Amino acid sequence: MPEIGPMNQPEDREPMRPVYPFNEPGSSIALYEGPIVGVAPGPRVGRIELSCRPNNGLRWHIRPEGSDGRVDPRPASLMVQRRGGDWTVEAHRRNLSEGWINMARFSLPDARLRRVIAHWMNLPKISGPIGLTTSDADGRRWWLGRWKTEVDGWILTMDVRPDYAEAMAEAHTTHLYLITHVMEIRRADDGDFDVESVEQLLDCLRVTFSFAFGRWVAPVLPVGYDAIGDVVWEMWTSPICDPAKRIPSAWLFKGRPEDLTELTRKALPAFRDQRRPGFARFQMCMAIQAVESGFVEQRILAAAPALEHLAWANLVSGQRWSRDDYSNRYAEDRLRFLLQEARIPTDIDSVILPALANFARPESLDGPTATTRVRNRLIHPQTPEDQIYRHDGLVQDAWLLSRHYVTLLILHSIGYRGSTVSLVQQTGWEGNAVPVPWADGEAPCPEPRMPPIRRNGRRGNRPS
Structure with a gap:
């Protein structure tokens, strides 16, 4: 049963009716039932549905006849009758009686x-x-x-x-x-x-x-x-x-609709910003891949291009640094510059991220340097001492902090000023949202000092 509450709310409304009824978990959604032409010598009774078990996708099925012959491996063009006309749907065959569809559009001219x-x-x-x-x-x-x-x-x-x-x-x-x-x-x-x-x-x-x-x-x-x-x-x-699954991965608490509103209002203009075409979309897609995709190492490597892209987009494409300014600085220094500009702390909390703190302690590394070195050692190990798996929990901690940086820097770049849930603290109430670091006050965040030019030679596994 839904939540029960007072009935005299002034804002109460009748719920919208979906065009396709809400399905039961795993139940397919019927999109078309009737004659299908194009996958057999003649019309066949068939069905097109959105399958929701075990993998989602558009599926077609027909009732074959004995004369249908062998499966044609080539893509098929299904002809279906709907809304008073005949429509062509590009499809693929799995066998004589079923297959799949990637996409179908039904649009009147100049609709x-x-x-x-x-x-x-x-x-x-x-x-x-x-x-x-x-x-x-x-x-x-x-x-x-x-x-x-x-x-x-x-x-x-x-x-x-x-x-x-x-x-x-x-x-x-x-x-x-x-x-x-x-x-x-x-x-x-x-x-x-x-x-x-x-x-x-x-x-x-x-x-x-x-x-x-x-x-x-x-x-x-x-x-x-x-x-x-x-x-x-x-x-x-x-x-x-x-x-559908329960994973502690959302930085936006579903119980704060005002934050979803704030995010949407800032994301839409960022997506259609012609000065930075595709930038926000690419960064968000990389951030999603850095959540639960594959092994933890893969998530770190998904966060890395997002951080690099954020630095390039904000500093070079934003015409604040020249290309030489950018290439003459270490990746960790560029990342630190962005974090300081957004007032995002660069220290490592030893209680929340103990393995990363232990890794960073001998050389007094901060968060940008420690996460960059872990990423670099994953890709370019130089000596046996570079093996990060000697440090139990280090890869997990580096992933958590990298994803935290990616998320906050994306939000800062689009101008979001709502609240977020911590992505590094994996325990506690999921609704424990706090304002983003740059939300306090009306004054813009001060620009940090330009990082020093990198020296010749390596500096402790730092990528160029």
């Missing part, structure tokens, strides 16, 4: 949209400040379930499914996929918009929300309506999405 309904897969329960209420056979129920914001000329409204807790309990146990939220997208002036603009918006939201919660989440099955309410655009995709 102009008034609103879009998108479904979200495996989002955490974002506690919106607006109450939702509905009635069913079990009575009347109420829950805080709507998040709404205006950002970059768009109005985004997102509702959580009423049975979220029960549905996700099973999905967490079995690592399945399910629709958790439904979102409506409109222009703030209630005007029309084109398909390309909403596809770009959805991609930005996909990466931004995934960055916030530390795992890939995805908008799926968006449906676009014109001014008179007719469907004029729809898109099916095999989503990039992690299965």
Whole structure:
């Protein structure tokens, strides 16, 4: 049952209805049932669905006949009848009766949209400040379930499914996929918009929300309506999405919808900044890969290009340093410069990161130097003494601090001024969020002194 609460809230609303009903954990979502042409000598009764078990993706199935012959290994063009017309879908065969689809778009020529309904897969329960209420056979129920914001000329409204807790309990146990939220997208002036603009918006939201919660989440099955309410655009995709699971990886606490609003309002302009095309997207994607992808060593190596990209984007592309200024400084010094500029502490907490602190103590290294040396020794070990595995827990600590740096520097670069949950302290209440270090005061962060030019020769396993 959803959370029960007062029924006389002035902001209570009826929940939005998804176009495709909320599925049970692991249950497929039927997208099309009817005749399918293109994978057999004649029309066959078939089905296209979004499979949610064990791996998500678009699947097609037909009922084969004895005369269908051998499997053709070439891609197929399925012809399906829907919304009063014939549509072609590019597909691939697995055998005579089934296969998969990467993407399908159904769009009228020069479609102009008034609103879009998108479904979200495996989002955490974002506690919106607006109450939702509905009635069913079990009575009347109420829950805080709507998040709404205006950002970059768009109005985004997102509702959580009423049975979220029960549905996700099973999905967490079995690592399945399910629709958790439904979102409506409109222009703030209630005007029309084109398909390309909403596809770009959805991609930005996909990466931004995934960055916030530390795992890939995805908008799926968006449906676009014109001014008179007719469907004029729809898109099916095999989503990039992690299965539902509990991992302590989110820097944004789901119980603070104001922080999600602040992040979204800063991320959208950063994504479409033509002075830095693709910069914010690349950095966030690397940050997501640095969370739970593969071995801990792989996560460190995913954080490394993000840190390097942040330094280059802010210092060289930002026309603050010349290329020679950049290349003549060590990587750790460039990183320290960015951290000091954002007021992010550079010391190592020996209680939270004991292994990294022990590694750094003999040479009095700070955080930027210690994490850079661990990364460099992973890639370029020079002597047996360089082996970092002699230090129990060192790789784990270096990963935690590297990811902490990546996350805060991305947030600083886009101008975020909300709160974050610690990514290095792995115990405690998940809602223990604190303001970002640069949020205090209105004055800009002072620029640190330019680091010294690097000397010839190596300096303790420091990369050039």
